[in-house]
Amino acid sequence: MSHSELQTGESIAVEPVTVQTEQGRYIDPIALTAHLPALHYHDEALYMEQVSIEAIAKQYGTPCYVYSKQAILDVYQAYTDSFASLNHQICYAVKANSNLAVLGVLVQAGAGFDIVSRGELMRVLAAGGAASRVVFSGVGKTYSDIEYALTQGIGCFNVESISELALINEVAKTFDKPAPISLRVNPNVDAKTHPYISTGLKDNKFGITHEDALAVYQQAAELSHIDIVGIDCHIGSQLTEVEPFVAALDKVIELIHSLRDKGIELRHIDLGGGLGVRYIDETPVSIDTFAAALLPKLSELGLTVFFEPGRSIVANAGILLTQVDVLKPTEHKNFAIVDAAMNDLIRPALYQAEMAVIPSVLPNNGIDTDGTKAWDIVGAICETGDFLAKDRLLALATGDILTITGAGAYGFTMSSNYNSRPRASEVMVAGDRHQLIRKRETMEDLYADEILWQD
Numbered sequence: 001m002s003h004s005e006l007q008t009g010e011s012i013a014v015e016p017v018t019v020q021t022e023q024g025r026y027i028d029p030i031a032l033t034a035h036l037p038a039l040h041y042h043d044e045a046l047y048m049e050q051v052s053i054e055a056i057a058k059q060y061g062t063p064c065y066v067y068s069k070q071a072i073l074d075v076y077q078a079y080t081d082s083f084a085s086l087n088h089q090i091c092y093a094v095k096a097n098s099n100l101a102v103l104g105v106l107v108q109a110g111a112g113f114d115i116v117s118r119g120e121l122m123r124v125l126a127a128g129g130a131a132s133r134v135v136f137s138g139v140g141k142t143y144s145d146i147e148y149a150l151t152q153g154i155g156c157f158n159v160e161s162i163s164e165l166a167l168i169n170e171v172a173k174t175f176d177k178p179a180p181i182s183l184r185v186n187p188n189v190d191a192k193t194h195p196y197i198s199t200g201l202k203d204n205k206f207g208i209t210h211e212d213a214l215a216v217y218q219q220a221a222e223l224s225h226i227d228i229v230g231i232d233c234h235i236g237s238q239l240t241e242v243e244p245f246v247a248a249l250d251k252v253i254e255l256i257h258s259l260r261d262k263g264i265e266l267r268h269i270d271l272g273g274g275l276g277v278r279y280i281d282e283t284p285v286s287i288d289t290f291a292a293a294l295l296p297k298l299s300e301l302g303l304t305v306f307f308e309p310g311r312s313i314v315a316n317a318g319i320l321l322t323q324v325d326v327l328k329p330t331e332h333k334n335f336a337i338v339d340a341a342m343n344d345l346i347r348p349a350l351y352q353a354e355m356a357v358i359p360s361v362l363p364n365n366g367i368d369t370d371g372t373k374a375w376d377i378v379g380a381i382c383e384t385g386d387f388l389a390k391d392r393l394l395a396l397a398t399g400d401i402l403t404i405t406g407a408g409a410y411g412f413t414m415s416s417n418y419n420s421r422p423r424a425s426e427v428m429v430a431g432d433r434h435q436l437i438r439k440r441e442t443m444e445d446l447y448a449d450e451i452l453w454q455d
Contacts, residue, residue, distance in 0.1 A: 016281050017356075024374025024391035027280060029358035035278055036316050036405060037075075038068035038429070044362035046403060050432040053321065053360040057401045060436060062323045063340035063424040065412045067097075067437075069105055070430065071317035072408075075287070076109050079309060082291035086298055086305050091135050093273050093310025094120040096409040101428050101437035102314065103127035112155070114273070114308035118145045121152065131155065135270060135306065137184065137234070139164075146171045150179055158184045158232040158270065160207055165220055172225035181220065182230035182270060185213045187251040189235050189244050207233075210251055214258050221264055228264060230306070231256060234272025237311060240284045242293045245271065249297055256301065269298070270306035277315045279406040280356050287312070311409040318408020320345055320424070321360075322388075324400045325380070334375045336396050341379020342386040343418040345404065345411050349385045357389045360401040371395040377402070381419045412438075420446050 017031040029046075033039040038048050046053040048068055056066055079090045091112040094103065098120060103113070104127040113124045116138035124134055131152040136145075139160045146168050149157070159165050159181050172179035186207030208216050220226050233252050235244055249271060256266060271294070276284040298305050322340035329335075347353040357377055375396060377389040388404060415423050422441035427434055 018281055021393065024393045026372075026393040027356050027358060029362065032280070032356050032358060032405065037071035038317065039319070039403075039405070041362055046358070046360045046362075048319065048429045051429045051434050053319075053403055054401060056427060056429075056434060057321050057323070057360065059434075060425050060427055061440065062321045062401065063344045064321045064440075065318060065407060065424055065426045066321060066434075067099075067102060067314070067318045067408055067426070067428050068430075069428055072102065072105055072314055073109055075309075075313045075317070076106060076111060078287045079307065079313075080110075082287050083295070083305060083307070085295065087303075088305045088307070089133065089268075091133070091270075091306055091308045092313055093308050094123065095413060096310030097314045097318065097411070098123050098413050099426055099437055100127045101426075101435075103129065105428075106313075112306070114310070118148050121149055121154070125152065135182075135232070135308070137232075137308075141167070143167065143171060146179075147175070150175060150177055155180065156229055156268075156270075157181045159220075160184050162208070162216055162219070165216065165223070165226070169223040169225050176225070178225050178227040180227045180229045182228070182232045182266075182268070183208050183213055183216060183220070184232040184234065185210055185252060185255060187233060187235065187248045189248045189251070210255065213255055214262070217259055217264055218262060228266065230266050230268035230270055230303075231259075232270040232272065232306075234270075234308065235274060237274045238276040239274045240276040240282055242285045242290055245274075245290065246293055246297075249294060253297060253301065256303075266303060268304040268306055269301060270308065273308035273310050273312070275309055275312040277312050277406065277409075279315075280354055284312075313409075315406050315409035318406075318411060320404040320407040320411055322402050322404065324396055324398055324402065327396060327398055329373065334373050336375040336377050336394075337380060338377055338388070338402065339380070340388065340404070340424070341381045341419075341421065342383065342388075343381060343416045343421050344379070344424050345388060345407060346414050346416075347410055348388050349383075350414075355389060355407065356405045357392055357394070358403050358405065359394065360403055369395050381421070417441075417446055422446060 017028050019026045089112045091114040092106050093114045107128045112133035114135050115121050132155045135156045136149050137158040168179045184207040187210050233248050235248050322338040324336050326337040342349045372393050372395045374391045379386045425440035426438035428437045
């Protein structure tokens with residue numbers, strides 16, 4: 001998908017790419033890749049940009065995460081172009097994919113960053129980013145987190161509680177350095193997304209309630225080493241409609257006017273991230289439509305506007321490659337056991353996420369092809385919850401390389417060593433070039449930091 005296509009029309013094209021049969025679900029790989037940046041079939045072989053997927057798997061092994069540099073840049077540019085009429089800063093949400101090469105590409109493009117830990121800030125700095133272009137979110141900031149961020153020159157702390165506000169002031173007083181802050185306001189708006197990634201309801205742990213925010217801002221204004229610079233709101237992730245964003249913005253605007261009446265002037269408004277993507281047949285709003293719904297209201301405020309997109313920038317710029325190791329057909333279920341597992345990609349197990357699984361080579365794959373069966377794509381971990389996809393119609397053979405799309409966000413970054421499994425390698429593609437950007441862990445790496453008990 002080109003940069004221009006990302007901004008055309010009221011929503012991203014939503015022609016269905018799946019056929020549901022009594023046997024299982026068939027995902028048309030050609031129709032799917034028509035909606036994905038950088039991926040395409042050429043002579044029946046799958047390519048990312050100009051590099052063969054089979055060639056990547058052969059050189060780097062599997063499991064392996066692969067990212068398109070151009071796809072990352074295209075979506076970032078779509079955001080910044082769509083809000084070009086305003087002073088704005090696109091702060092990429094590092095938690096979505098924190099690889100240094102990914103961060104470095106965005107640094108070079110001019111991005112700011114949204115972080116939720118000291119470790120993420122250190123990654124941004126290691127990738128060449130400036131702390132002054134970073135907003136620090138997260139509900140559990142410690143004294144040492146705040147100290148490090150403050151001394152590095154953090155752009156803004158997104159404050160999530162009254163106790164955090166007091167702690168930031170204490171740290172700032174110790175260093176006699178004013179701390180720039182915004183309050184993260186919880187507007188109690190339903191994001192209509194998975195409950196685990198909904199963050200803007202009163203039942204969620206995030207932010208300060210809309211009803212309390214004015215009083216907390218007034219408390220902040222009385223603190224000696226607090227510099228109030230903005231207001232922040234983030235209601236969830238994988239939102240496919242623009243209405244929740246508009247509802248949240250209306251509540252934040254109401255609060256901004258109340259603050260002005262109290263003599264508290266802000267410099268920026270931060271609307272967080274959360275714009276959804278199309279994994280298979282979802283119908284997300286386009287970036288252009290998202291911007292068009294918000295721009296009139298934002299323009300009237302006269303404030304710099306921050307956004308914190310993560311998933312929407314990197315999800316469909318990335319894939320996970322995995323090899324079929326064992327085929328286990330049974331009377332009730334057919335299992336394709338692959339070398340990736342829930343420790344490599346936990347989204348299907350954790351969020352019941354539906355992710356596409358397509359072949360790296362097209363022959364013998366089709367809904368009516370001989371040998372096509374419904375397979376559960378599963379890993380070798382000792383958990384029934386260890387699955388990557390269920391009831392997918394594919395014609396498979398041992399040794400086949402499968403591609404799981406939409407894996408650029410919350411893939412490697414949520415991976416683990418469960419069952420003492422080394423984490424996957426990561427590769428970036430740019431045109432006809434490809435480069436290893438994270439080495440595969442070795443077996444020895446798994447226990448290199450552990451120490452035997454000494455009697």
